[in-house]
Amino acid sequence: MSSCSRxxxxxxxxxxxxxxxxxxxxxxWCQRNNFNYMVLYRWRIKLANLPAPASAAPNAPLPPLVExxxxxxxPSLPAYELSYGPWHLRFSGDFxxxxxxxxLRILAC
Numbered sequence: 001m002s003s004c005s006r007x008x009x010x011x012x013x014x015x016x017x018x019x020x021x022x023x024x025x026x027x028x029w030c031q032r033n034n035f036n037y038m039v040l041y042r043w044r045i046k047l048a049n050l051p052a053p054a055s056a057a058p059n060a061p062l063p064p065l066v067e068x069x070x071x072x073x074x075p076s077l078p079a080y081e082l083s084y085g086p087w088h089l090r091f092s093g094d095f096x097x098x099x100x101x102x103x104l105r106i107l108a109c
Contacts, residue, residue: 009050012043
C-alpha cells in the first residue's frame with residue numbers, strides 16, 4: 001500500500017488495526033508495507049485526541065482470553081560420557097555412531 005497523506009479517519013483506524021494485528025512496531029510495519037511513517041505517526045497523535053468511534057461501545061463484551069503456552073520441549077536425550085586415557089568426552093544422546101567412530105580413530109593417534 002502506498003502512503004498518502006489524505007487518509008480518512010476510518011482508513012487510518014483500519015491501518016492501525018492492521019499494524020496492531022501484525023505485532024510489529026509502527027516503524028517496522030511502515031517499512032515492510034512501503035508506507036510513510038510520518039503520515040501514520042501524525043495520525044496516531046490525531047486519533048489519540050479524538051473520541052473513539054461509536055462502533056467501539058465501551059460496554060461491548062471483551063473477546064475471551066486465550067492462554068498461549070510455549071511449545072513443549074522435547075524430552076532431553078541422555079548424555080554419554082567417554083573416558084579414554086587422559087581424555088574425558090561428553091556427548092548428547094543424539095550423536096551418531098559414525099561420529100563416535102571418527103572420534104575414536106582420532107584419539108587412537
